[in-house]
Amino acid sequence: MADIPSRLEIGVTTGPIRGSRKVHVGPLKVAMREIDLEPSSGEPPVRVYDTSGPYTDPAAVIDIAAGLPALRREWQLARGDVEEYAPREVRPEDNGQLGPDRSGGVPPFPTALRRPLRAQPGGNISQMHYARQGIITPEMEYVAERENLGRAQIREHIRDGQDWGAAIPDYVTPEFVRDEVARGRAIIPSNVNHPEAEPMAIGRNFLVKINANIGNSAVASDVASEVDKMVWSIRWGADTVMDLSTGRNIHDTREWIIRNSPVPIGTVPIYQALEKVGGIAEDLTWEIFRDTLIEQAEQGVDYFTIHAGVRLPYIPMTAKRVTGIVSRGGSIMAKWCLAHHKESFLYERFDEITEIMKAYDIAYSLGDGLRPGSIADANDEAQFAELYTLGELTKKAWAQDVQVMIEGPGHVPMHKIKANMDKQLEACGEAPFYTLGPLVTDIAPGYDHITSGIGAAMIGWFGTAMLCYVTPKEHLGLPDRDDVKVGVVTYKLAAHAADLAKGHPAAKVRDDALSKARFEFRWRDQFNLSLDPDTAEQYHDQTLPAEGAKTAHFCSMCGPKFCSMKITQEVRDFAARQHNNPPQPVPAKAGREGDQPQAGGGGPAAIAEAEAGMEQMSEKFRETGSELYLGAGGREHD
């Protein structure tokens, strides 16, 4: 990542993603990335979804002490249904001063005395409420523009995919977004006090999203490094970030993160509430929990994980499990219920919680506190009992026009994954599903980004709207910067594989552009079009370091005497002669089916270039040798 300035110089990671240009599309200036291809390709730039915010925009001035611009504030005030008010006072316990260690301090975010917004008394400012009144908000328009990406470029688009009953449109209109939100099939997490966020949708009929988790450090004196965890995650594609901090400084750290985050932020409020009672689950009370919700609502948290489905009668159902209760929030509530022999206050006070949610437009992420923690416990009685309760709570939230998504497992073998999706759709009325993995085997600690990436791609295809990432350190330790990147990129590719299989229009454009670049030995284009251009180029250079190797029509497997591109051109000439139907020249448009006659590139010029390139590289080839493994240097096995 030589092209990324060190955090130390400028606080957080900035600089454009290699090979990408920031563009701002439409009247709302929706931020996207465009990847320019080599002129020889004769192809237009490829436009890709961008979660990275201003941090990858060379034109933006980044000052984390000032925070990001309040993109949505005007829209909010224009609706005339909010009030400013004096916030709840910050207390020592908000920063975990009850914890064992009182040292270590995070400075409060400078913009002191910010006055939060909330709905006017008795009001409801949720996107779902507007949607159900037939109002198309700017947030919905922004989402529509953002989801469409390059779809407009693709005329005569041929749908190819299996969507398992989803309703993915060829083109996303603001009205479609409104309708999906009104039905509860999609959410736009958008706490009124997080105006810095760029609107995004989580729903089965939109692109599959991914979430990354971050947490505070033991000694969090370096605020920039806390903020950079979020910045680093969204650089590689995280659509939302959950702050799972515990211990000290969590209030102040959260403020720094939210003020600088262009993506929605989620939390698990019970974590902070537990801190406030010194980590003793049985000492939790509704009052302390409620106060924590208000505290985080005023800061601008966009969605809350609430484990309201962990009901007293379900707890004994986990007694015979191999791994009991593995959800931390679930364990906390189970412990509370057992200690008091009472029904969960989250379940009993659910409508009161919903009152708070609608006053700030916070979305529910109903937590699966009883999810399976092992293959052995997948799809058991406890898991599904809770799921149906989450469905019941979904209806209660919707009755007050509050947005909801549902959290899902966990550890599930492949043959039991689809049942999770089907039951969730049925139990929860098509509310968006937000799953962790699932991991399809338990035997590969150190590789659980992969065991879970397999399940994530599959359940994403089946209909999950957002995938919660897993890093290689899962079950073992704390992910470092590289682990977070690997986790995010792994989930990004799983989400994209799901989009492809569902038949999302335009999803295939990027695959086709990269494959054409690969076939035509446009190495730079291949790197730039990939999810992680830095790693792709680095791997290539380990074998053929020379700058020339990036431009020559040459790969390290086949050598100078042999080139599939040349052979394919011969094949095309042969086919043309044989069938007397020469490929029609087609105006280059990314991803057009009609494009494929040209797809492999070629033409006499390209061939001449190829031969020149190979001549030039054959010496290099002899130097670097012909060590041969599967697919080495761009070719495939055998």
Add this chain to the structure above:
Amino acid sequence: MADIPSRLEIGVTTGPIRGSRKVHVGPLKVAMREIDLEPSSGEPPVRVYDTSGPYTDPAAVIDIAAGLPALRREWQLARGDVEEYAPREVRPEDNGQLGPDRSGGVPPFPTALRRPLRAQPGGNISQMHYARQGIITPEMEYVAERENLGRAQIREHIRDGQDWGAAIPDYVTPEFVRDEVARGRAIIPSNVNHPEAEPMAIGRNFLVKINANIGNSAVASDVASEVDKMVWSIRWGADTVMDLSTGRNIHDTREWIIRNSPVPIGTVPIYQALEKVGGIAEDLTWEIFRDTLIEQAEQGVDYFTIHAGVRLPYIPMTAKRVTGIVSRGGSIMAKWCLAHHKESFLYERFDEITEIMKAYDIAYSLGDGLRPGSIADANDEAQFAELYTLGELTKKAWAQDVQVMIEGPGHVPMHKIKANMDKQLEACGEAPFYTLGPLVTDIAPGYDHITSGIGAAMIGWFGTAMLCYVTPKEHLGLPDRDDVKVGVVTYKLAAHAADLAKGHPAAKVRDDALSKARFEFRWRDQFNLSLDPDTAEQYHDQTLPAEGAKTAHFCSMCGPKFCSMKITQEVRDFAARQHNNPPQPVPAKAGREGDQPQAGGGGPAAIAEAEAGMEQMSEKFRETGSELYLGAGGREHD
């Protein structure tokens, strides 16, 4: 991998796999590994499939100049149907001396003048031939013992899986193996001249297998490092190894590899044939190809990839593809067919090739030379035209009792994977499918072990018998030692996930044992039961380096005040009181459903131990801090 002696000391990687013991089971002394668990678990050792050969057996003496013992030689001679004869003479071109660089030399394997075996004139020594005569060979008995693993331990086993029409038995008998081989649903690659190999089966009703590819270095003076590529691959679980070497020294290098390989070795003979004609595809002749088959047959190659399905009429079907022909063997044959405007000699001479196969018991791996090289080209006309020709050739091979497997794609989006399996079963009469990935998206170069691992797990579940691995360097460069390990482990977990989903008896035993260890904080057991114990322990130590952290009932996420194990014990007591049905003590047997009441471990002693452990570790916890990410330290998201 601190516990693995460096190659430099002793030539190749030896030493036991961490936490494993080599055991030899049954009258045929079938090599397996056993993993002992902590006494506190009260559980028996977990027995796992072992591909690593004598290299991981401390009792074995490794001398690569002598090669491995000829395990199968007695069995072969006892059948009385082979003859020794004077081998074909080695020629300069066998070692690629026609290549541009004449330097670099591999010493011939010392055991000079070995006289190869072959069937007596007109005879057939294939395992399929014996099977169809009703003969159960020692090879079949060995396979039965090997596949059963711990199945015998599991009484009252409850099947759980979806096998898509496979016929997986509860217990594998030698007769079952014979019947599967006779039907052509499984193969036992076993060239009579590779008696060092430990018999293994590739078939839909057996455990899913994986293949790793290796190749020679440009300057291959260090023979040990060439042999070690194979040794390193099988250490981590490769069931077969393909030698895809080109250029110089390939004959001698191959000899060294085969003499030291306990797993079947596959090759693509057209590669060496192409070397013999200086890399000019159109100069290939049947005579040169046939001579190469004999050369490799005498050395002991167990299966040949033969691209006999690349027929002249299919070649024009690739003209409109995005990525044309990406199979190297396919390109070579396409080029030959076009240059001569003739049908492929591989197709026309197929029965003559089969005559050679049956004289040595070499299995066909019918190559998919027209497989898709991109999402755009998946499941197209060219691909399936070739597949149905491979089916036709399968029947021709079976008519001579020669073993066959079928190679498959490639690049395929998730929704098009199952059709590949279904068509292959139908077209090829249930001959084993051997697939490369498939990759489910093209946009993640640098991560294609993952994009392909997703497709591999799915198609393995659907019925693929062997998965050809992909490394992180796929499409970019040449994998190093670490890349090979990551590729093998990734495919091992994908194959195991497929076994779980298919409902292989005993597959779940290892998952359950690891999950119980995880839940009971038996860190050592968790490491040892994982596919890569070295990496698992290394990742754990990065967060909690102290030796105590590996034994304490403690994890870095929850801290001293909070332990899911304690809560689960409370849950169990509560459940017991509530329902007045205390968990029955069950004799510990790995994986028994009846085991689960005990599964979470616990009991007053365990709890006391847990509390002691946490006391001891709470100080360490404060030191290392509570940085919190998803699932850190063994717990899950929220």
